[in-house]
Amino acid sequence: MISSIANTLLSWYAQHKRTLPWRNTHDPYAIWVSEMMLQQTQVNTVLPYYERFLEEIPTVHDLAYIDDEKLMKQWQGLGYYSRVKNMKKAALIVVNEMNGKFPSTWENIIRLPGIGEYSAGAILSIAYDLPYPAIDGNVMRVFARLVNEEEEVTNPKIKQKMKEVIKKTLPPIRCGDYNQALMDLGATICLGNGVPKCGMCPLNACCKAYDQGTQTLIPRKVPKKERIIEEWMILLIHHHEKWLIHQRSSEGLLASMWEYPMIPIGSQKNVLSFCESFGFIVDSLHPARIETHLFTHKKWIMTSWIMKVTTDKVLPKGYVWATLDDIHEIYSLATAYEPFTHLLLENKVVERLK
Ligand code: SF4
DSSP states (O other): OHHHHHHHHHHHHHHHOOOOGGGSOOOHHHHHHHHHHHTTSOHHHHHHHHHHHHHHSOSHHHHHTSOHHHHHHHHTTTOOTHHHHHHHHHHHHHHHHSTTOOOOSHHHHTTSTTOOHHHHHHHHHHHHOOOOOOOOHHHHHHHHHHTTOOSOTTSHHHHHHHHHHHHHTOOSSOHHHHHHHHHHHHHHTSOSSSOOOGGGOTTGGGOHHHHHTOTTTOSOOOOOOOOEEEEEEEEEEEETTEEEEEEOOSSSTTTTOEEOOEEESOOHHHHHHHHHHTTOEEEEEEEEEEEEEEOSSEEEEEEEEEEEEEOOOOOOTTEEEEOHHHHHHTOOBOGGGHHHHHHHHSTTTTGGGO
């Protein structure tokens, strides 16, 4: 079974592969960009970002020296911002320590920030046709079903066992195509959310789960942890055609992204205390929209307050007054705050403050 998987999948891939822009190149930089963007993110979401990113930042040298704010703007909306911060750190290493040449060996590529075993295998196999596997959750699911693995594949022992099985299937050449065929099979046929399309699967003749009718039970689901709920008040503070925004800490969730000021849930009194601490005189104030945002482990419930203030005080470090054009073009606000920017863009929102 193992020896025929690669041949079968490569033939299937030749006919059914998805047309994706990063498949028209062997440039390791472009493939790296695509792999970083695709982590935790759907292909359709990535497509416009990928093309724009390569237009604006076409080489690893450009990435190493790009202004941080411009870089974050390119990533705005993709989430998981540590990915792009690591990319810049990695680009600096490539430029300063590797003569600007993207590494083509396991030892060098795995040194780069943000590149783990999956990404290293994907880049080396796709860009250089080297025989490394690229094993992510999708590939693990396909193989768990092929061998009818009944234990949880997140168990380190089982994971290691599955990796050994997958490695044995690698073809000596066209390993990049093989890895991409597995990715496509996992994304389009051997589905994780929803029923796998076994009738259309090129591997159904050798799939033990299909044979035994257990394909929807495998891989065994690990119970999900409940998300922690946090409640915040978002302060939309208007002064002289501008809105107050704040740069988050360089550590932790949404590090270095911009936000509308936010304070733990409370009452109007807490909003007024915040304004007072900045020396703002509040001319008008009213509650606005409530929004929620889901992170992997957290749920934010955000109640917004919109207000107009008068002030001649200098802002503390990390705060700026920004027009809506500035917010659109210069500052990278995380997706969680997007509904509030839309609110501010609505007609008459400022008039209602008068
Ligand atoms: S036959 Fe079904 S379960 Fe098995 S690999 Fe194909 S799609 Fe997945």
